[in-house]
Amino acid sequence: MIDLSLDVVLVTGAARGIGAAVAEQVAAAGARVGLLDIDADGVRDEASHIGPAAAWAVCDITDEEQVATAVSALADQLGPATGLVNNAGRNAYADPVAMTTDEWNMVFDVDLKGAWLMARATLPAMKAAGRGSIVNIASMHAALTCPNMFPYAAAKSGLVGLTRSLALETGPHQIRVNAVSPGYIETALLAEYFDHEPPATRRQALDKHILGRLGTPGQVATVVTFLLSDAAAFVTGADWAVDGGVSARFA
Numbered sequence: 670m671i672d673l674s675l676d677v678v679l680v681t682g683a684a685r686g687i688g689a690a691v692a693e694q695v696a697a698a699g700a701r702v703g704l705l706d707i708d709a710d711g712v713r714d715e716a717s718h719i720g721p722a723a724a725w726a727v728c729d730i731t732d733e734e735q736v737a738t739a740v741s742a743l744a745d746q747l748g749p750a751t752g753l754v755n756n757a758g759r760n761a762y763a764d765p766v767a768m769t770t771d772e773w774n775m776v777f778d779v780d781l782k783g784a785w786l787m788a789r790a791t792l793p794a795m796k797a798a799g800r801g802s803i804v805n806i807a808s809m810h811a812a813l814t815c816p817n818m819f820p821y822a823a824a825k826s827g828l829v830g831l832t833r834s835l836a837l838e839t840g841p842h843q844i845r846v847n848a849v850s851p852g853y854i855e856t857a858l859l860a861e862y863f864d865h866e867p868p869a870t871r872r873q874a875l876d877k878h879i880l881g882r883l884g885t886p887g888q889v890a891t892v893v894t895f896l897l898s899d900a901a902a903f904v905t906g907a908d909w910a911v912d913g914g915v916s917a918r919f920a
């Protein structure tokens with residue numbers, strides 16, 4: 670039984686998909702949960718669906734002032750954060766030659782820099798408490814990738830590197846930092862990916878899965894909730910694949 674009743678957990682990108690599932694499971698485990706998203710209606714509705722254990726803030730994780738304001742406002746409502754789930758992310762479908770530097774920066778701001786900005790804003794409270802857990806939602810693309818998604822793999826690989834670096838810097842304060850790398854998870858983001866690809870892609874994706882099925886947001890959230898908890902007290906600096914076995918398969 671996972672017990673987060675002593676915890677305040679912030680979840681970015683919590684209006685829908687994996688982030689919403691994480692917020693729900695973390696609250697079910699007893700935590701107070703702060704939901705952050707750029708989608709104001711979505712994050713408010715998801716927080717009200719969770720109930721009194723939840724508070725919410727509209728926040729673009731790429732903007733350091735918005736991050737500082739949201740983290741401070743949620744601390745006032747819930748108490749200082751002891752957990753952080755850097756889940757907000759976006760796909761990228763650029764051509765490496767046609768891509769502009771602005772477009773490059775927009776991908777890396779959301780998929781990499783935002784996680785650091787959120788960690789920077791929450792680590793002082795975790796250090797003061799002498800405990801904390803950060804989970805970065807990376808992707809199987811951090812280890813292996815596919816065509817037409819440039820430069821998503823580079824940003825998500827960077828997020829796994831950030832995970833290792835932060836784990837080393839914060840471990841002496843008993844703060845653990847791990848990554849979770851989902852495979853194909855049924856969300857609006859995955860639907861967007863399939864919309865970019867030929868119709869056969871969904872069938873081909875299913876065929877890559879040892880388990881013969883795509884994942885659900887709840888199946889990712891279960892692993893994230895474990896990593897946030899004392900059940901994972903000796904787990905840090907690691908990247909956890911939640912991909913139905915896709916990354917174990919050569920052919």
Ligand SMILES: NC(=O)c1ccc[n+]([C@@H]2O[C@H](COP(=O)([O-])OP(=O)(O)OC[C@H]3O[C@@H](n4cnc5c(N)ncnc54)[C@H](O)[C@@H]3O)[C@@H](O)[C@H]2O)c1
Nearest residue numbers: 682684686687706707729730757758808851853854856858
């Ligand atoms: N769905 C998959 O198959 C899959 C696979 C591997 C990794 N991931 C990763 O998991 C995470 C969640 O994916 P999902 O499928 O639930 O996505 P999603 O698109 O359904 O949800 C992402 C949420 O993040 C929010 N968001 C986007 N940019 C933001 C910003 N700048 N600031 C704050 N919030 C922002 C969106 O408004 C949205 O609510 C992402 O980091 C994604 O890269 C997803």
